[in-house]
Structures are given as structure tokens and as C-alpha cells.
Amino acid sequence: MGGYGDVKLLREDGLRLDGRKIDEMRPIEIEAGILPGADGSAWVKHGLNIAVAAVYGPMEAHPRKIQRQDRCVIDVRYNMAPFSTSDRIRPGYNRRSREISKVTSEALESVVICERYPRSKIRVEIEILSAEAGTRCVGITAASVALADAGIPMRDLLVGVASGKVEDIVVLDLDKAEDNYGQADLPVGILPNTGEIAFLQMDGDLSPDEFNLAMEYNFKAAAEIHEIMVDALKRRYEGGEN
Amino acid sequence: MGGYGDVKLLREDGLRLDGRKIDEMRPIEIEAGILPGADGSAWVKHGLNIAVAAVYGPMEAHPRKIQRQDRCVIDVRYNMAPFSTSDRIRPGYNRRSREISKVTSEALESVVICERYPRSKIRVEIEILSAEAGTRCVGITAASVALADAGIPMRDLLVGVASGKVEDIVVLDLDKAEDNYGQADLPVGILPNTGEIAFLQMDGDLSPDEFNLAMEYNFKAAAEIHEIMVDALKRRYEGGEN
Amino acid sequence: MGGYGDVKLLREDGLRLDGRKIDEMRPIEIEAGILPGADGSAWVKHGLNIAVAAVYGPMEAHPRKIQRQDRCVIDVRYNMAPFSTSDRIRPGYNRRSREISKVTSEALESVVICERYPRSKIRVEIEILSAEAGTRCVGITAASVALADAGIPMRDLLVGVASGKVEDIVVLDLDKAEDNYGQADLPVGILPNTGEIAFLQMDGDLSPDEFNLAMEYNFKAAAEIHEIMVDALKRRYEGGEN
Amino acid sequence: MVALVPTLLRQELARLAESGARLDGRGQWEARDIVLETDCLYNGEGSAKVVWGDTIIYAGVKFEMRTPWPDRPNQGSLMCSAELRPIAGRKYEPGPPSPESIELGRVVDRGIRESGCIDMEKLCIVPGEKVWGVMIDIHVLSDQGNMFDACALAAIAALRTAIVPAERFDVGEDYTLKVKSTPIMASFTRVGGRYVFDPSAEEELGGDERIHITLGDEGHLHSLQKGLKGVFTPEEFAEIFDVAQSRCVDLRKLVANQEGN
């Protein structure tokens, strides 16, 4: 967290700079099945973030050394397009992307019924086309919908959501300024039906009580996002194959 | 093309700065079979360009995923030596070389009777030791002679040649200054016996008529270069094995 | 060798700046078997140098193309930790480390009874944690002890040792200042029982006579270091498994 | 459609070609539906999305401030590059840039650069000290045939809507980048023995060499590239060159219409 401290992020009326309430999400739109060549795909707009996810597979896992005898591996690549941020991102190797890809992959392996596909691989490609704070969560949400669109069996739809802290107040779903100048960020991946957590990161400064409040906001928001995800999948299948 | 526009490239008498006529090539010398350890090789001096090509193979193609069931692949590496240009070229990864290697490889696959060697690979190594504009064409000519020297069956000898435009005049075979300050460059790979084209690139600005004239020059020059290539191969085999 | 020439490296009394005699080594401490997870390991402190070596294997050599039908390969990685030197060393690719790894590997293959393990690989990892001139020799000594600790049969214990030249005088075992400002460095790997040499590098300026004297110092020192190596291995096995 | 195995596919394509037909019923020189959208990415200083049949491309323009090359102190720079990441299709693999993606970026780059549509001297801020570097990045989300034309269209459309972010870099007010013309690429692939315009994924799978032609506003050639295995005659080139002229005019209108919106 930047934590510059001298930037005002809350207005006199207690609302946030963009007019949202403390526990209010940015608007979310989701569309499933947008990439004709993929086995499953999704487009998620969350605030000004845009993430697209594609699923290819299950397919044979190779090289053989990545194969698991009793389950499939989920091979996730999270990537930010060069034009997705204010300063251009150079394509290629990137430590941040590698870390996010790793933990996202592990989170998805925790919800997919991997035992169904021994020795297989499922490729999940997450591309961030536009970034405005919280892209790893938006990517998780997109990947979940794409996996469902591909017909991959899952224990639950994994929902990506984050809360944070600005000016000593816990708030839901940081936007760009709040992320840059705020005090903490707590992105999680929630299974809304089971109430379990498959993805967890956090940085900044949170007291135990603040952490609990932030988690409460996250669970509440996950339920809301879950409905939008389900709705997108319904529209996709009611609309028939495209 | 640089296209600076303020550099004089044609003299008052209509000749070019180095005294050549509009449709005159730089001098070309070719020698076949110059590398004792290769299956075929050639040395081409074209103006002040020097290219050396070596052929190794046919050999088993591996890794297996590059194998084609019904033909061989031609694995071309075009490379400029660090000392081949005015400013030293750093060894290693280079986007320009990769592109030229790709299209040269595809051009050679178009003339070699690839069906003769299923599941095989032929390595073609093109090294530019001295560069003075037009190296990709000189490399193609050298690779052709090296393939013939290796006894690889081909539909025709592929000839690399380029025309271009300077001071609004179409000219054959740009030299360094013409390449730097000219208006267009049209390098092609011609099969002189069939009149077909296997390699084509172009950049700059050419009207349709200029393009046709430049192509005419290229075909005429290809026939001349072809003779020099055949001559080099004859000398090689008349001279016996070396 | 830096060879600045204007730095005094010998005192009026003929001793060196750190008080050592011309043919005196820095103090050496060796401990065997310090890494619980490795098949063999050693810790060597030589002056202010600290090297740790680990041996894993013999194990199947793969990829298969590195396999030798009649013997094992010794896969050595010599590496300097980022904090081992005065200026931080960036992790990753490094020409110096690659060269040292190659010649160290070849030296160890010259003393290990490689024929005992056809088609196998023995991994030798040498990590320099603290560097004060002469690290390649300290690494060789550590690797030797680690191989012995792993129970790998060897023709002899290979000993790493160096002599050099400062102010036109041949001296044993250069320290950092002597390495930076001296005139020559002659690191060798000696088999003390057979009197053979398996590792040899040298740079700087040495007359034939100076070379012979430097070699004489090296052989004398190798015998001393050999005793300390044997002692460490004895302590390890008398102390029982740890 | 289930992909036919290549040999069968080639036979089928040859059979269709004899009667002048194509797998999806199009005419030889007919394009699929093309939807162009610009200004679609929050952080791109210029951006475009092209949906060309089932091929989907995004392009974004970013500016950076840099010092000019010593031998061209008054000139900024333009760079177009393409990423062909594994999202683009089942056959694309992760790893360093493939020769395919390098070729794609460089062919699109040459068409734009050589058309002279950007005046490099207009990108100079302080001679010898500060110039603009313009970066066009192309991102292929779905390759379902004729990726090159779709990428070139997205690139020039994004460039033509770009705003120079002078304020963010403290060198004055933002302004629209001046782009003097609209270079357009038209590509042809040999399918069943004859060339077609705008090949589908199946046609590419069962086809041979392809030729990429970039034309400027006046119909001049700015870039040519022949890719893949195959040869062609000057007469064949003359035929597709004529088609390219009219297809480029159509596509250029698409860009102009979008700007008119």
C-alpha cells in the first residue's frame, strides 16, 4: 500500500470520492462465452477493470513431469496487457504476474473437482485489458465463470472480492486512488455456498477487528457478485450455443 | 526506409553515386563448398556484403513436435555477426533476425522437394559477416547454393534480389546509402526457371507502376545471378571434392 | 589481475599486509555433513571466504541426452550469493560462474570414479556465501569433502589452492587486496597423493621460473589442506550420523 | 464446426475451389462481418476493438517520454508490437515471443510506419532532449482466421483516436495525435489452389502461403510480406493486388465511419 497519508479519500458526508458508500461495490457486468475458439470464456467489467478469461481443456498434461496421477492440474496465466495501466507495462517476465498466477491456480484447484480428470491439464488464461485496482479478484471471478462455461465441474463458483482500509476506515472494494493511497488491501476468493475461502492475500496494516470487519464486507459482497455470475451463466445457456 | 529526402543519391549524369546505372547490380562473387565440416556450404560476396551459408542434414527432426509426417522442415537461422555493421550488433535475441529467419525458411521450404525427407530436418545456417544493404537477399542466394552443394533436390535455385526507389526513380539493388536514404525496398526470392516468387517483402512507398518496374528489374537481375550461382556449382564439381 | 602497481602489498619486514609469510596460507576450517537433506555436504572457511557444497546423487541423468553410457556426469553449479561480495551480485546468468562451473565439473570428473555409475548424474552445488579472493579453490575443496561425505568413490581428494605474484614476489594464497592489486594468480586443483593436477587456470604475468615456484608453493599447501580435509571427514564419521 | 483432419480438409477445399465456392459459403473476395469499436479501454490513450468474424483483437496506444536517438535529435518514435498469448487459441503456447508473433507485429508496424502517417518530427518535445515514443500494442484475444488484417485495422484505428497525454507528463495540454493517413492491410491466402480474401480458421488450416499487402490512401504500396510455404506468379499477384485496392477502400471507410461517430 502506498499510504501517502496526505490524500483525502473520504468526503465530508462520509461517502467515498466516487460517491460510493463504505460497503458499496463498484458496478459489475459479466458476460459468459465470449470467445468462440475457447472451451469456456468470460468477460468481466468491475468498475473500470476489464478482465477476459478463457479455458482450454481438459487436455493431456505435458511435459509429463507436470502430470498428477490422481487429478488434473490447473495451469493459470494471469497477465496485464501493456495498455491496461497508466504507464505501459512491458510484455514478458514479471514477478508480480507469476505470483498471482501461482496462487490463483492453487485457488482454482481448490474448487474444481480435479479428481475427475487424472493426468490432465486445464489451461486458464486471464487477461487484464483495463486495470483500476483489484484486478486479481476480477480475474478470479472471470476464471470461475469461464470454467463453468466450459462445463468443468466445481464444488462452488469462486468469487474474487477485496476490502481495504482508507483513512482508518474499513471499506469495500478499493478503487484506484484508494488502492494507491490507502492503508490496507485484503483480496480473497470466497466459495459463497460453503462459506469457505480458497484465495487469501493481504498487505498493509489491519488490526484484528479491522480484519474481521473487512472479511464481513467481503462475504456480503461475494454473495452479490455470485448472483451476477449465475445470471451471466443463465443468460449464456438460455441464449443457446453461439 | 529512412527517407530523409535531402540526400542526393543520383548524379547529374543519371548514374548512381557509385557509378552504376539505374538497372545495374553490384558485382557478385560466389563460391560453393567452402566449409569442410558442413554437408553443403557457400560464400557469397555481393557488393560489400559477405554471407556464408552452411547446410547440415537431412537429419532426424527433434524435438518430435516439430516433425512433419509427410515432409522435412527447413530450420533456418539468419544471423548478423557483431562486426558486420557500422555499429556493433549485440549477440543474442533479435526480432529482425527472427522474422527474416522465418520467412527465409518458408521460402526455402517452397523450393526444396521436402516430401523426399519425411520426419526430417535440414539445418540452414546463414551468417552475414559484412553488411552493406540487402543482406537477406544475399543470404537467400547463399542458402540456395549451399543446399545445391549438399545435394538436396530443389525445384529451382532460389535467387535473392532487391530493387527499390531513390529520388522517385526505381533502381536495382540498393547499396547502403540508397537503403538508408531511399524511398522503398522490394526484396524478393525468385525461381528463375519457373518465374515464380517464393520470398516477398517490401517497405516504403511504391505506386503500382513503380512496383511493376521494380519487379521487372528483379526478374532480369535474378537471371544474371542465377548464372553466377550455376557457375559456382559447376566449378565446385568440376574441381572435384575438396 | 588489476595490477595497479602503486599499492604496497609487502611490508618492510618482508611479511604481507596481514602479517603472513610469503608461503603462508590463510587459516582454514572445514566441517563435513552440515546439510541434513543432502547426500553429502561440507562447509569451508578459508580466510574470510565461506563456501558450502552439497552433493545430491548419484541419480538418473536426464534429459537423456546428457547421459553417458559408461559413466556418470558431474553437474556442478558454482554460485556466488548476492551478499557474498562488496558490491551486491545480481542473481541469475553470469559468464564467470558458468566458466568456473564448467572447469570445476571437469576437474571433479577427473577424480571421481565415474565408471561406477553409468548413465547417472551427481549434482554438486557450490555456494559462496562470503568471498575474499580464491573462491573457486575454496569451492573445489568444499566439493571434494562433500563428495567424500556422500560416499562417492574418488581416486584422491581434490584440493583447491592458489599462488600468485605481488610486487614481483611469488606468494601463496592471495587475499583480497593481493588479488585486486597483484600481478598474477595461479589457482590449481591438486590430487595430493598422486601429485597430479586436475584443475588449472592462471592469469597475469609469470616467468617460467616464477611459475615453477608458484607451483611448488601450491603443492606444499595442498598437502596441508588435505590434512584438514581428512580431519573433517574423520570427525564427521567418528561423531556418527547427525 | 468440427475441424477436419488436414488432408481431408485440403481435399475438400480443393473440391470447393473448383466450383468457386468456400466452406462457409462466402465469395472468393468476400469478407466476414467486421465490427470496429474505438475508445474502449480506460487506460489506453487510444484504443480499438475489432471483431472480425470470430477473430477478436484489441489494440491500445500508450505514450512515453524518452530522449531522442543522437542521430535524430528532432524525431520521436513509433513502435507497434503484437502479443499472441495463449488465450488466442488452443494451438498457442506460453513462452517467449514466437516467430509468428514477431512477424505479425513487424508486418503491421511496417505498414503504419512506411505510410508516413505519423510525422516523427511532430513527436519532438525538446530537440535533443525529450521526444514522444508512441507504442501500439496489439493483443489477440481470439484467432479464428485472418488475424493480420484484423490486427492492422485495430492498430490504425487505435492510433487515429489517440490523445497525447501531455498533461500527465507536465508538457502542456492534452491534444489529439495527428495521423495523416489510414494505411490498411489486405491479406490473401491460397486455399484449394486459388487465393481468397479473409480466410477462416479452417481455410488457414488447409491452406498454403499468404500475402499481406498494406496500401495507403492513394493506393500506393507501403508494405508487402509473403508468409508460409508456397510460391506465386506475378500474374497471381496482379489479381490479388487489384482486389486489395478495393478491399482497402472498404476497410478505410470503416475507420472513417467510426471516427465520425
Add this chain to the structure above:
Amino acid sequence: MVALVPTLLRQELARLAESGARLDGRGQWEARDIVLETDCLYNGEGSAKVVWGDTIIYAGVKFEMRTPWPDRPNQGSLMCSAELRPIAGRKYEPGPPSPESIELGRVVDRGIRESGCIDMEKLCIVPGEKVWGVMIDIHVLSDQGNMFDACALAAIAALRTAIVPAERFDVGEDYTLKVKSTPIMASFTRVGGRYVFDPSAEEELGGDERIHITLGDEGHLHSLQKGLKGVFTPEEFAEIFDVAQSRCVDLRKLVANQEGN
């Protein structure tokens, strides 16, 4: 101990878990022996060695002088990274940094950075011109379980003993780096269905997901990370969070004692 094959190992760990036992006889929240040594490397401006059970970690601090980022002219920088070279264990292979080593370095880095223990403005030498870059490098010599906690401990201990080498860089006299607090990481792995603190190599081999918690002096959270396959409930987190609070207090004392020496 001979490593059991994973399936058998998992069964054994599950069986033990039912009776609250662990393979090596420890209690659920009990750590192995930990020995911390600082100032142990000649060329490190700060250094530490941690022997945690059979896991052995070195950390070294180096300083470099650099120009500050244009948008933060008064701030130096801190970077912590970890190398997981093949010496660390049989399973580690040579090659470019693995996702595991990147995660390790970044999680330790975030805990230290976000605790605010280093005042970046204190690392400024000449505003806009020269600042200190502080590099903490972690080197894993032996990974025999719970590498993350051992690395975090080595990193903060090395940092807290670091001397700024101002003389070597001709900017005054050497002085002790000011480190305002002692962020500590405590990690938990699900083994046999329930969480344990400080897993051994066998427990990691037969275990599931792990949770890394970094706490500051006041018990505030500065970094969280969940790794590997598995899910957990908020209740489970609440339990380990309480344990983490007390374990971090213990480990912080270890650092303080070492400094007292």
C-alpha cells in the same frame, strides 16, 4: 527418516491428527528448535543465519546508491528477494526463478515493507538525486520444512543489524540502519485435516494448503498469503490467528535477544 510414499504418508498423518499427535512427537502449535545468529557474513552489511530444525537459511543485506523514482524524489527503496537454488534440496532444480521462489521472496518482502519498519524517507541522501536502495537477499541452504517463517526471521534479523556503508560510498560515516519494528511471520499448514504450526518436511509433503501471517509489534496484520491447494473457513482462520499472535511474540524475543548480545 525414510520418506513414506505420499498416499501412505497422508493416511498416517490423518491417523496421528485424530489423536492430536505429530510424526516427530511435537504438539500442534509447537515449533522445532530455532537458532538465530547475526553478523555472520563478512561482506553483508547486515546478515543472519537461521537454523530452524533442519532448515537452514542465510540472509544478507546490501546497500546501493541510486537515483530516486521521479514521483518519489525523497524516498529510497527496500527490496527483499529469495533464491531457492538447487542446493536447498533434492527437489529443487536449476533454472530461472520458480513461482515458488518468487512467492517466497514477495511474501517476506510484503511483511517487512508493509509493517513500515523502514522509513523510506530516511533512505534519502540528496533529494531527487541520490537515495539508498536496501536489498535483502535470502538464500535457502536447506529446506526441511517451514522455509517461509525461517526466511522471514532471517530477513528481519539481518535488516535489524545492518550498517549503512556511507563511507564506502563517500557520503559520510557509517551508521546503524534505523528499523522501527520487528515484523514476524508465522505459518500454518493443514496436516491430517487440521492446522499445525511449523510443519516438518514430511508434514509438508503429506499436507495441504498453508497460510502465512505476518504480524507487527502491536499484533496488527501486515501480510497474509494462502498458498497451495485447499480451502479454509473463517473459524479455522480465527484459531490460527490467535496462535500466530503468541508465536510471533516468542520469535520477536529471539530477535531482540540476539541484538542484546
Add this chain to the structure above:
Amino acid sequence: MVALVPTLLRQELARLAESGARLDGRGQWEARDIVLETDCLYNGEGSAKVVWGDTIIYAGVKFEMRTPWPDRPNQGSLMCSAELRPIAGRKYEPGPPSPESIELGRVVDRGIRESGCIDMEKLCIVPGEKVWGVMIDIHVLSDQGNMFDACALAAIAALRTAIVPAERFDVGEDYTLKVKSTPIMASFTRVGGRYVFDPSAEEELGGDERIHITLGDEGHLHSLQKGLKGVFTPEEFAEIFDVAQSRCVDLRKLVANQEGN
């Protein structure tokens, strides 16, 4: 010649060695024919071609202007590196620099550098601001045995004919680089149990360790390197060291003759 399989080849080489013979009929310390040509590359500021038996090497010298290292403000730099690209022989593969090519470049580099033949202070243009960086690049076109000696010969011959391109860099008139001496490398490979000078490709294939010796004008050692698997005694070294002395004198004459032309 058809390559014998290594085991048979080794037996044959051992048999020949007993009678003091070599596969190609040469004496133990006899070199193949060597042709040295300089000034053979249009763009090299110095260049040389060596045809040594069937081994063919090019070396080129380029200059660049750079800022000196802070701790050596009056010194330029010299760098010699070798590329062992796949053209050099059937066994060479594309990819990042192999350990073999790194060793080759570094051993040649050390011989030249340590001989002191280039005065680094003479490469200074403006102290603390501008110095010359001299780059010697070695390009192996054909490796048919004893590549090291051929590369070292090409490198020093190219360096000794180099012209400093001061005009192109706007710092005065071009002038001949001052090279004070002619360090020469002589290499020996154990073949059939005894050392030979200038091994052929077959001898290398069936041989063991090799020793590279670089000697200066006065016969002083400037660089040594032992490569490959094998050991040797001090007595064996003494023998080849004597041979190296006379071989280096011969080769040095070759360089001098070429310069006399």
C-alpha cells in the same frame, strides 16, 4: 574421413601413439597449415580470418564510446567474446551461449588482457566522461579441431590491425590502435595417452583433457586453462610448456609477416 565410433577411435589413437604416429601423419608437435589474412571485413575496424587446417575463424574489432567506470575514470575497456553458432559444426546447437563458448571467449580474452598489450589509459578520451570500449568478436565458421588457438590468433591479428574510428565519433582523426605486444596461445590435447599440439577434429573426439597456454613476447605466461576430463603431472606440463614456447614464436611470426604485407 568417416568418423570412427569413439571407442574404436580411442583404441586406434592409442595404437598410433605407441609408435609416435598421428592419424593424419603429422608429428607430435606439428601444426596443420595455417593461413592468416587481415583487413578482410568491410565494417570491422580491425579484422582477421584464420584458416587453420579445416578450422575457419573470423575475428572483428569494433569500438564504442562509453562512460568510464567510476573507480577507473582514466581507463577504457577491452572485451573479447566468442560466438559458437550452429554453423560451426554438426554438433553445435542454437540457444543461449553454451559453457563451451563462454570458456572459449574468456580464455582468449584473458590471454590478450593479461599480456598488457593494450594500455587501458590510452583508451581514455575525456577522463571521467568518455573512453573507448574495444570489442573483439570471434566468430567460428568451422570447428575442425584446435579452435582455441585459431581463435586466439584471429583475435590478436584483428586487434593489431585495428583503426580507432575517431572521425565517426567526432573526436579527431582516425588512428591505428597501439598494441604493445603479440600474446599467442598454444594448446595441447591428450591423445592416445600423450599430448599432441594442434589436434584434429578426430583427435579431439577420441582425446582427453587439453591445456591452453598463452605466452607473451618474452615467453612469460599470461593465461593458463585446463579443460575437459583428465589429469596431468607437473613433468608433463614442463614438456608441453617447452613446445609452447617454440610454437608461439612461430605463430607470432605469422602475425608479424601479415602486418608486413
